Amino acid sequence: xxxxxxxxxxxxxxxxxxxxxxxxxxxxxxxxxxxxxxxxxxxxxxxxxxxxxxxxxxxxxxxxxxxxxxxxxxxxxxxxxxxxxxxxxxxxxxxxxxxxxxxxxxxxxxxxxxxxxxxxxxxxxxxxxxxxxxxxxxxxxxxxxxxxxxxxxxxxxxxxxxxxxxxxxxxxxxxxxxxxxxxxxxxxxxxxxxxxxxxxxxxxxxxxxxxxxxxxxxxxxxxxxxxxxxxxxxxxxxx
Amino acid sequence: xxxxxxxxxxxxxxxxxxxxxxxxxxxxxxxxxxxxxxxxxxxxxxxxxxxxxxxxxxxxxxxxxxxxxxxxxxxxxxxxxxxxxxxxxxxxxxxxxxxxxxxxxxxxxxxxxxxxxxxxxxxxxxxxxxxxxxxxxxxxxxxxxxxxxxxxxxxxxxxxxxxxxxxxxxxxxxxxxxxxxxxxxxxxxxxxxxxxxxxxxxxxxxxxxxxxxxxxxxxxxxxxxxxxxxxxxxxxxxx
DNA sequence: CGGATCTTTGAGCGGGGTCAAATTAGGTGG
DNA sequence: CCACCTAATTTGACCCCGCTCAAAGATCCG
Numbered sequence: 001x002x003x004x005x006x007x008x009x010x011x012x013x014x015x016x017x018x019x020x021x022x023x024x025x026x027x028x029x030x031x032x033x034x035x036x037x038x039x040x041x042x043x044x045x046x047x048x049x050x051x052x053x054x055x056x057x058x059x060x061x062x063x064x065x066x067x068x069x070x071x072x073x074x075x076x077x078x079x080x081x082x083x084x085x086x087x088x089x090x091x092x093x094x095x096x097x098x099x100x101x102x103x104x105x106x107x108x109x110x111x112x113x114x115x116x117x118x119x120x121x122x123x124x125x126x127x128x129x130x131x132x133x134x135x136x137x138x139x140x141x142x143x144x145x146x147x148x149x150x151x152x153x154x155x156x157x158x159x160x161x162x163x164x165x166x167x168x169x170x171x172x173x174x175x176x177x178x179x180x181x182x183x184x185x186x187x188x189x190x191x192x193x194x195x196x197x198x199x200x201x202x203x204x205x206x207x208x209x210x211x212x213x214x215x216x217x218x219x220x221x222x223x224x225x226x227x228x229x230x231x232x233x234x235x236x237x238x239x
Numbered sequence: 240x241x242x243x244x245x246x247x248x249x250x251x252x253x254x255x256x257x258x259x260x261x262x263x264x265x266x267x268x269x270x271x272x273x274x275x276x277x278x279x280x281x282x283x284x285x286x287x288x289x290x291x292x293x294x295x296x297x298x299x300x301x302x303x304x305x306x307x308x309x310x311x312x313x314x315x316x317x318x319x320x321x322x323x324x325x326x327x328x329x330x331x332x333x334x335x336x337x338x339x340x341x342x343x344x345x346x347x348x349x350x351x352x353x354x355x356x357x358x359x360x361x362x363x364x365x366x367x368x369x370x371x372x373x374x375x376x377x378x379x380x381x382x383x384x385x386x387x388x389x390x391x392x393x394x395x396x397x398x399x400x401x402x403x404x405x406x407x408x409x410x411x412x413x414x415x416x417x418x419x420x421x422x423x424x425x426x427x428x429x430x431x432x433x434x435x436x437x438x439x440x441x442x443x444x445x446x447x448x449x450x451x452x453x454x455x456x457x458x459x460x461x462x463x464x465x466x467x468x469x470x471x472x473x474x475x476x477x478x
Numbered sequence: 479c480g481g482a483t484c485t486t487t488g489a490g491c492g493g494g495g496t497c498a499a500a501t502t503a504g505g506t507g508g
Numbered sequence: 509c510c511a512c513c514t515a516a517t518t519t520g521a522c523c524c525c526g527c528t529c530a531a532a533g534a535t536c537c538g
Contacts, residue, residue, distance in 0.1 A: 069383050073472035075391040079383050091380050094373030099380060119369060126362055133358070134333030136375040141330050141338060143382040144308050144318050150389060151433035152314040155526065186485065194390035199526055201486055217485070217535075233312035394494065425517065438494060440518055456503075456517070 027059065027111055029128060033121035039110045041065075047088065047102040047110060054098050056112045058088040063108020064183040067091075068101045068191075078191040080142070081105075081166070081184060084173050087135050089115075105183045150194050153232065158193045159203040161232040163213065167222055178225070182218040266298065266350055268367060272360035278349045280304075286327065286341040286349060293337050295351045297327040302347020303422040306330075307340045307430075317430040319381070320344075320405070320423060323412050326374050328354075344422045389433050392471065397432045398442040400471040402452065406461055417464070421457040 030036055038061075041047050047058060050070060065082045079100065082088055092098045093115070122129035149161050171177035182189070186197040193200065207213045212228050214221040222228065226236040269275055277300075280286050286297060289309060304321045318339065321327055331337045332354070361368035388400050410416035421428070425436040432439065446452045451467050453460040461467065468474065 069387045071387065071391075071472060072474065075387065075472065077387045077390045079386055090376055091383060093376035094369075095376075100383065119365065119372070122368065123362060123365055126358065129361065129368065130333070130358060133371070133375065136372065136379065137329055137332035137334075139379055140375070140382065143379065143386065144330060144339065146386065147318055147382070147389075147433075148308045148310065148314065148316040150386075151316050151430070152310075185483090191390070196527060197485080198487085198528085202526090205486075233310060233314065235311065424515095435495060436516090437496085437518080441494090444518070 027061075029125070030059075030111075030113060030118075030121065033125055033128070034117040035114060037112045039112050041104040041108045041110060043104050043106050043108075045104055047104060047108075048098045049101050050098055052098050054089065054092040054095055054115065056114050057090060057093075057118060058102070059111040059113060060084050060086045060088065061109040061111050063104060063110075064106040065102055065104050065108055066184060066188055066192075068103065069099075070101065076191065078188050080146075081188075081192070083169060087139070090136055090139055093136075105188075149232075155193075155195055155199050156203040156206060157232050158195065159189075159200055160207060160212070160228045162189065162193060163220065163222065164225070164228055164232065164234070167225075177222070179219075179221045182220060266300075268364070269298075269350075269352060269357075269360065272364055272367070273356040274353055276351045278351050280343040280347045280349060282343050282345050282347075284343055286343060286347075287337045288340050289337055291337050293328065293331040293334055293354065295353050296329060296332075296357060297341070298350040298352060299323050299325045299327065300348040300350050302343060302349075303345040304341055304343050304347055305423060305427055305431075307342065308338075309340065315430065317427050319385075320427075320431070322408065326378070329375055329378055332375075344427075388471075394432075394434050394438050395442040395445060396471050397434065398428075398439055399446060399451070399467045401428065401432055402459065402461065403464070403467055403471065403473075406464075416461070418458075418460045421459060 027036065039047075039058075041063070047065060048054075060082050062084055065088065066078050067080045067082065067088065069077045069079050082102070088102050088110075089098065091100060118132070122132055149158055153161060166182075167177040167180070170180055186200050190197040190200045195203075204213070204215045207228075208215050210227070212222075212224045212231075214223055229236050266275065278286075278297075280302070286304060287293075299321050301323055304327065305317050306319050306321065306327065308316045308318050321341070327341050327349075328337065330339060357371070361371055388397055392400060405421075406416040406419070409419055425439050429436040429439045434442075443452070443454045446467075447454050449466070451461075451463045451470075453462055
């Protein structure tokens with residue numbers, strides 16, 4: 001069981017094992033000041049669901065998850081994909097229950113930080129407080145960047161932008177930015193990009209025909225990062 | 240000069256004068272623990288701009304502002320409209336410079352909260368810390384709700400949703416939810432809703448033809464709130 | 479091997495964008 | 509106070525990108 005719990009992140013030439021290197025939150029520092037429990041979530045299972053009582057934040061240690069908003073009338077929207085170092089549940093701070101779903105797309109290992117205790121720890125460790133605030137702000141900036149892309153870019157460029165963003169995040173974690181396996185289906189990408197899955201599929205096919213990428217189902221290779229960057233209006237220099 | 244600085248919020252049958260009633264932040268509590276300076280911003284002027292050093296959060300005391308994201312290649316996106324009780328600048332926490340613009344759409348009065356001092360105050364006042372965290376989380380939820388609307392609703396329903404949201408926020412401040420003056424132009428609404436200004440104009444005209452609202456340039460009356468709510472998939476009950 | 483799910487591709491349509499012009503406010507100076 | 513100018517808004521006509529509907533592979537699992 002537990003031995004089989006190795007999240008399937010392939011293509012990791014330089015994996016880092018220290019979360020401390022991440023700007024977000026330092027798990028060891030957290031453990032010094034509060035109870036941190038480990039939780040494992042199998043692919044397809046919920047970390048938390050809309051309406052469940054909110055009592056903790058979650059720091060992704062390994063694996064891959066998506067967060068979804070949903071409405072009473074059945075509309076659904078993927079609001080983000082989360083990986084190692086990302087903090088989940090922050091959108092429910094100040095509320096009694098969670099307001100969205102978090103679903104594992106791959107077997108995942110999560111550090112659970114009981115919520116009121118987190119605030120107490122922050123009171124005693126100023127640096128921790130600053131980091132928590134910064135993590136929330138980073139979340140806001142991420143959402144704002146998404147808004148900008150969705151509102152101003154056509155379909156194909158949204159897809160290109162998505163691939164570049166994913167690549168950059170993988171690179172920060174020490175994985176290959178040029179060759180990776182998508183852990184989500186076309187429908188999830190489409191929802192996230194406010195498109196339909198057929199459109200995402202067509203965009204990927206077209207980017208491949210242009211020679212910018214190579215795609216075979218969920219395996220993606222970025223062949224011409226400069227071309228992708230210029231496509232979405234970014235400077236062509238690496239990173 | 241100063242006497243002329245009366246933000247033009249008309250239609251205020253039950254205006255509240257206590258910000259303490261707002262769930263976000265209590266200004267008097269803040270003043271007890273840190274320096275809070277007042278700042279006035281004329282309509283059309285920037286409260287802060289992309290690239291300027293970040294050294295404070297801003298609490299809107301009166302007036303009306305918009306926040307805009309912008310890219311190197313000239314794309315622009317209105318990410319929100321801010322009014323009394325809203326906290327600005329949070330998206331830049333953890334950074335050295337602001338990452339977006341905040342522009343007054345109406346003469347506004349702003350409380351400036353120097354940033355590192357805010358954190359210090361939070362260390363001494365647990366409740367303040369919890370409120371700051373909650374304010375950031377509320378910002379995230381606001382963005383997520385917007386994402387959901389943009390990604391899943393057609394143009395006319397986005398406009399209806401926008402009007403309902405604005406009405407609800409005005410109501411929370413004690414203003415009329417049924418009759419108000421838009422402080423932003425069609426282009427700003429369009430940008431916020433990821434549409435073009437002609438489309439917003441057409442949607443408003445159509446909602447008027449349906450008898451749900453009445454529009455004359457920037458003056459809006461909501462004639463049939465229940466119809467608007469059912470249009471965007473919300474329960475028809477008030478609030 | 480067979481069934482379910484995911485992905486790709488095609489054909490046709492429609493909502494919203496684009497371009498253009500008319501109309502209306504609003505501001506300013508005579 | 510009014511004429512003029514500028515900017516905001518509205519409306520129309522047309523077109524195109526992305527959606528809808530449909531069917532055909534691919535892949536994975538039992």
